[in-house]
Amino acid sequence: MRPSAVTETIAPSERVQGRVTVPGDKSISHRYAMLAALADGVSTIRGYSTGFDCRTTLACLRALGVDIAWDPDRVTITGRPDGFVQPDRPLDAENSGTTMRLLSGILAAQPLVATITGDASLCRRPMRRVTSPLTTMGARVDSNDGRPPLTIHGARLHGIVHQPEVPSAQIKSCVLLAGLGASGTTTVHEPAPTRDHTERGLQTFNAQVASESGQVTIAGGQRLTARDVTVPGDLSSAAFWAALAAGTPGGSVTIDGVGLNPTRTTVLEILRRAGADVEVHVDDPASAEPSGTLRVAARDWNDFSIAPSEVPGVIDEIPALAALAAMMPEGRTFEVRGAAELRVKESDRISCLAAGLRAMGSQVEEFEDGFRLTARRLHAATLDCADDHRLVMAFAIAATRASGFVTILDSSPAAISYPEFFENLCGLTLAGA
Ligand code: S3P
Numbered sequence: 554m555r556p557s558a559v560t561e562t563i564a565p566s567e568r569v570q571g572r573v574t575v576p577g578d579k580s581i582s583h584r585y586a587m588l589a590a591l592a593d594g595v596s597t598i599r600g601y602s603t604g605f606d607c608r609t610t611l612a613c614l615r616a617l618g619v620d621i622a623w624d625p626d627r628v629t630i631t632g633r634p635d636g637f638v639q640p641d642r643p644l645d646a647e648n649s650g651t652t653m654r655l656l657s658g659i660l661a662a663q664p665l666v667a668t669i670t671g672d673a674s675l676c677r678r679p680m681r682r683v684t685s686p687l688t689t690m691g692a693r694v695d696s697n698d699g700r701p702p703l704t705i706h707g708a709r710l711h712g713i714v715h716q717p718e719v720p721s722a723q724i725k726s727c728v729l730l731a732g733l734g735a736s737g738t739t740t741v742h743e744p745a746p747t748r749d750h751t752e753r754g755l756q757t758f759n760a761q762v763a764s765e766s767g768q769v770t771i772a773g774g775q776r777l778t779a780r781d782v783t784v785p786g787d788l789s790s791a792a793f794w795a796a797l798a799a800g801t802p803g804g805s806v807t808i809d810g811v812g813l814n815p816t817r818t819t820v821l822e823i824l825r826r827a828g829a830d831v832e833v834h835v836d837d838p839a840s841a842e843p844s845g846t847l848r849v850a851a852r853d854w855n856d857f858s859i860a861p862s863e864v865p866g867v868i869d870e871i872p873a874l875a876a877l878a879a880m881m882p883e884g885r886t887f888e889v890r891g892a893a894e895l896r897v898k899e900s901d902r903i904s905c906l907a908a909g910l911r912a913m914g915s916q917v918e919e920f921e922d923g924f925r926l927t928a929r930r931l932h933a934a935t936l937d938c939a940d941d942h943r944l945v946m947a948f949a950i951a952a953t954r955a956s957g958f959v960t961i962l963d964s965s966p967a968a969i970s971y972p973e974f975f976e977n978l979c980g981l982t983l984a985g986a
Pocket of ligand 1: 579580581651720721722723724726748868869894
């Protein structure tokens, strides 16, 4: 259950300074919970995301008969390697595309019939990208013309070779998780590299996965083994603090314990190109999911852009980067092309980002596959964030540079990935006041 709507007013802030930790990585949390649910034995997950999306995954797994205990410092999951139980009601993935798409892959190989539904935003999002390969593997999946709810009739699946039309870690992961429960081998050819947490997670839970030159292969029928794992902080959440520091003259923020998986760090390259000082210290490069300390400070403000080939690696950080661009001195530009996928995220992130940043004063030209922002003086505004967590956080960051108070009509979606966001924003802006 999400919190009820909250109106938040952001005051202009002259200084940004401090040290912060962010909630556990959302992508890794979902995966560790699902893999633990399939594994033989009892797994513990430390650092599990406090975000509502990841609670949603736990609620769905519980409805499938998985025993889960949530203590303050860890989630304990007793796996059901011999199969989930038939749920007695539809599973509610709420706002979480990752829950719906990855769980669909797992359920397709289970001998049960399960419906997964979601909130209004999720029910608008495209699912044919997962239902089509699952059908080819032998499952039957009913949908609302390619959108949720999905009713998955599990079956004995057979491995396939699949090339998704769009680069997507969720599609790759759905097919690999279905492949784990299928006969034969399953291969995904990635049109461009995407985050590899599923591959790493499968290996951590004792499965063999081969990744080589853009293709990932898994043999079906492997049994997972329970593990004690730790989720690093979410770099996509840290990106908001990076943008806040980089966009505020004299700003500096240090983020401890943040995930630094190389398939996620393109954002750091882009921050550097935009003129920020970015220092990274990796604590244990050999760990399953590398993590460390990130320090970002304002130095310079350059025009910057994201090349289409970089987009899959930075897809979730584009709202934070757009906020940084909006905070820059007048006339600086930021351009993104090749990012049509942004239109099918929790909201249409091209038009909703453009609308919110324009309302604060930025000049934004919208393209079908991206946008070009020209920084202008930001001013007071009242913003609708389209019920999208990353837009709430992006607008809140940009708002700190506005000349007047910015009101966010409903800031509660931030809790989807970052319930502590406004508390931390207050700490980082007050610390330097
Ligand atoms: C995610 C993959 C990305 C990302 C999403 C999380 C994941 O989605 O936008 O927030 O955990 O695999 P796509 O795979 O649809 O690009």
